[in-house]
Amino acid sequence: MNNKPTIHDIAKALGIDSSTVSRALNDSARVTKATKVRVLAKAAELGYQRNMLASNLRKNITNTIGVVVPRISRHFFSSAIQGIEETAYLAGYNVIISQSLEQFEREKKLIEGLIANRVDGLLVSVSMETINYEHLEVAKNNNIPLVFFDRHCGISGYSSVLVDDFKCGFDATEHLILKGCKHIAHFSGPQQLEIYKNRFNGYKAALAIHNVTFKNEYVINSRLMEQDGYLSMQNLLNSGQKVDGIFSANDVAAIGAMKCIKERGLKIPEDIAIVGFSNEPISRVIEPSLTTIDQSGSEIGKTATELLLKYISKKEIPSEGQTIILNSKLIERHSSKK
Amino acid sequence: MNNKPTIHDIAKALGIDSSTVSRALNDSARVTKATKVRVLAKAAELGYQRNMLASNLRKNITNTIGVVVPRISRHFFSSAIQGIEETAYLAGYNVIISQSLEQFEREKKLIEGLIANRVDGLLVSVSMETINYEHLEVAKNNNIPLVFFDRHCGISGYSSVLVDDFKCGFDATEHLILKGCKHIAHFSGPQQLEIYKNRFNGYKAALAIHNVTFKNEYVINSRLMEQDGYLSMQNLLNSGQKVDGIFSANDVAAIGAMKCIKERGLKIPEDIAIVGFSNEPISRVIEPSLTTIDQSGSEIGKTATELLLKYISKKEIPSEGQTIILNSKLIERHSSKK
DNA sequence: TACCAAAATCCAATCGATTGTATTCTGGTA
DNA sequence: TACCAGAATACAATCGATTGGATTTTGGTA
Numbered sequence: 001m002n003n004k005p006t007i008h009d010i011a012k013a014l015g016i017d018s019s020t021v022s023r024a025l026n027d028s029a030r031v032t033k034a035t036k037v038r039v040l041a042k043a044a045e046l047g048y049q050r051n052m053l054a055s056n057l058r059k060n061i062t063n064t065i066g067v068v069v070p071r072i073s074r075h076f077f078s079s080a081i082q083g084i085e086e087t088a089y090l091a092g093y094n095v096i097i098s099q100s101l102e103q104f105e106r107e108k109k110l111i112e113g114l115i116a117n118r119v120d121g122l123l124v125s126v127s128m129e130t131i132n133y134e135h136l137e138v139a140k141n142n143n144i145p146l147v148f149f150d151r152h153c154g155i156s157g158y159s160s161v162l163v164d165d166f167k168c169g170f171d172a173t174e175h176l177i178l179k180g181c182k183h184i185a186h187f188s189g190p191q192q193l194e195i196y197k198n199r200f201n202g203y204k205a206a207l208a209i210h211n212v213t214f215k216n217e218y219v220i221n222s223r224l225m226e227q228d229g230y231l232s233m234q235n236l237l238n239s240g241q242k243v244d245g246i247f248s249a250n251d252v253a254a255i256g257a258m259k260c261i262k263e264r265g266l267k268i269p270e271d272i273a274i275v276g277f278s279n280e281p282i283s284r285v286i287e288p289s290l291t292t293i294d295q296s297g298s299e300i301g302k303t304a305t306e307l308l309l310k311y312i313s314k315k316e317i318p319s320e321g322q323t324i325i326l327n328s329k330l331i332e333r334h335s336s337k338k
Numbered sequence: 339m340n341n342k343p344t345i346h347d348i349a350k351a352l353g354i355d356s357s358t359v360s361r362a363l364n365d366s367a368r369v370t371k372a373t374k375v376r377v378l379a380k381a382a383e384l385g386y387q388r389n390m391l392a393s394n395l396r397k398n399i400t401n402t403i404g405v406v407v408p409r410i411s412r413h414f415f416s417s418a419i420q421g422i423e424e425t426a427y428l429a430g431y432n433v434i435i436s437q438s439l440e441q442f443e444r445e446k447k448l449i450e451g452l453i454a455n456r457v458d459g460l461l462v463s464v465s466m467e468t469i470n471y472e473h474l475e476v477a478k479n480n481n482i483p484l485v486f487f488d489r490h491c492g493i494s495g496y497s498s499v500l501v502d503d504f505k506c507g508f509d510a511t512e513h514l515i516l517k518g519c520k521h522i523a524h525f526s527g528p529q530q531l532e533i534y535k536n537r538f539n540g541y542k543a544a545l546a547i548h549n550v551t552f553k554n555e556y557v558i559n560s561r562l563m564e565q566d567g568y569l570s571m572q573n574l575l576n577s578g579q580k581v582d583g584i585f586s587a588n589d590v591a592a593i594g595a596m597k598c599i600k601e602r603g604l605k606i607p608e609d610i611a612i613v614g615f616s617n618e619p620i621s622r623v624i625e626p627s628l629t630t631i632d633q634s635g636s637e638i639g640k641t642a643t644e645l646l647l648k649y650i651s652k653k654e655i656p657s658e659g660q661t662i663i664l665n666s667k668l669i670e671r672h673s674s675k676k
Numbered sequence: 677t678a679c680c681a682a683a684a685t686c687c688a689a690t691c692g693a694t695t696g697t698a699t700t701c702t703g704g705t706a
Numbered sequence: 707t708a709c710c711a712g713a714a715t716a717c718a719a720t721c722g723a724t725t726g727g728a729t730t731t732t733g734g735t736a
């Protein structure tokens with residue numbers, strides 16, 4: 001009983017042609033209502049299910065969108081995926097998820113694999129190692145629409161859904177300045193990523209506008225894992241520089257920094273105030289609670305998926321990529337309350 | 339240029355048959371090395387990529403496994419997915435992810451959809467509403483192996499990968515008793531789910547063995563969201579019952595309870611000690627840090643996937659389901675340190 | 677009853693790759 | 707040179723659903 005019934009089985013059972021069965025199942029106007037009823041009844045009786053492989057092969061679509069994120073278990077990405085899956089489900093699409101684990105080679109292979117599987121569209125948040133974009137061009141050459149979310153690339157011809165990283169970086173830094181910080185360090189990620197570059201530029205702009213001197217030694221780039229934040233903080237304190245504020249380009253590194261600060265017996269926010277980025281759930285409950293920039297992952301995922309589905313239904317990729325900027329705002333908590 | 343090259347294009351370009359091309363691409367012994375080289379070169383030149391739809395239709399496989407979880411963004415599940423994706427990737431499988439959002443109807447539709455898409459296997463963690471298992475039988479009838487992870491069903495013929503929930507419930511409760519708690523409440527989830535039933539039974543067993551009286555009023559069932567934990571705690575305190583310990587069947591509800599306790603001006607753990615379940619990242623940083631049961635999501639996901647892939651490769655579902663119990667242990671933190 | 681347009685159904689090709697069988701080619705031997 | 711085994715390749719059916727075009731059926735009209 002391994003063999004599932006096909007339209008041919010239904011056709012044979014009813015003594016009609018399989019094309020009629022196909023049309024009946026697709027509710028075509030070319031088939032009588034009476035026939036439709038008979039086909040549907042027989043299909044139910046046999047436990048028929050359309051073979052999507054065959055259907056998709058013929059129609060040259062897959063009803064599937066491919067998603068590539070750096071790491072599924074990072075809260076921001078899992079909530080983005082939540083939004084993607086939800087939106088795709090409502091539109092009748094499946095979602096294939098894959099993670100680059102921040103590795104360029106892996107990202108490349110994954111995207112090629114998804115294209116070979118003929119996904120109808122791609123949603124991508126690039127890895128920290130991604131500096132070369134040929135693998136993305138492949139999607140374009142295959143006429144598969146691709147939308148970036150969050151971690152986009154600074155290349156033209158692609159659409160993106162993001163928050164205004166420059167403004168967020170600016171706001172976060174200005175917030176610290178307004179709280180009285182004069183020596184503000186910035187923990188950033190790989191500078192080839194637009195989001196980190198923009199957050200950094202926002203940081204610089206806020207310093208400039210408020211006449212706070214910018215120092216290169218205050219900017220530390222890393223991969224922004226918890227351990228990186230811890231070490232960056234340690235280096236900073238060991239260097240003997242005066243520091244009274246930190247703007248970290250993500251929450252996880254901020255939490256690592258907090259750990260280091262506490263271990264040194266310094267007080268947050270009195271000695272050093274901190275602002276993170278992303279509003280991970282952990283930032284709400286840590287002591288002191290972490291001031292951060294709220295960016296709704298599920299909202300970003302949802303918007304990116306809607307945009308992608310629009311391109312898919314139009315069957316053409318706009319030559320000019322569009323960029324959608326979603327709202328985000330600073331959430332003030334105790335780590336910066338002075 | 340929408341049309342991707344096919345083996346026929348390669349065949350035509352080289353003046354050979356498409357079947358030879360197919361065999362060359364699959365490195366068959368029936369094709370000369372010289373021909374293989376020519377085919378590979380031409381394939382690269384044309385930018386050929388195998389159409390998996392056609393290939394899979396013919397071979398009647400999909401190289402895809404379907405995953406159904408209650409909610410992707412819950413940390414435990416996203417790390418399980420992380421393990422699943424990683425393991426599947428290494429074996430050359432795609433992963434289609436979908437979330438039931440704890441709704442039975444949705445779970446049913448998702449599983450039917452995955453089966454219609456001819457996934458090679460299914461990994462399922464059921465919703466809180468799931469009390470009827472017909473939709474799972476469909477998988478069996480279609481000869482599609484299915485492995486439960488974490489949230490399994492108490493029905494025979496399926497395999498599961500879990501932690502020993504009874505023992506964990508026992509350990510968590512015993513831990514509270516050894517810390518001196520005498521009035522221990524238990525926050526549990528829907529009792530049709532084996533995991534909650536088993537955790538509850540472990541709780542009862544620990545009370546019994548230590549001669550602590552069991553009271554029905556101490557057991558509160560809910561869906562274990564943060565708000566549920568908060569409300570359960572509120573009801574408990576309002577009822578005037580003496581309470582000095584809580585074993586919550588998940589961390590999120592425990593955190594809700596902590597919030598309520600703090601608001602009342604009671605001390606954790608001095609007045610009320612708490613033990614959670616799952617070791618969500620948040621439990622490590624909350625103040626006081628939460629004692630909990632560690633269950634590695636990615637380990638569970640990995641093991642479940644390995645088991646599933648074994649069934650897939652054997653092309654037969656074992657009539658007797660097997661159950662794999664993974665290690666888990668209590669992590670003592672401040673919420674129970676007396 | 678014969679005829680016709682419209683409605684319903686059937687036929688057959690197609691999507692692209694795979695695979696069992698048939699055919700052709702190769703080079704070694706008598 | 708004729709022959710043959712074995713290697714290499716070609717042929718053709720197949721997976722299951724879809725779809726344009728051809729054919730048959732229907733029922734209304736003259």
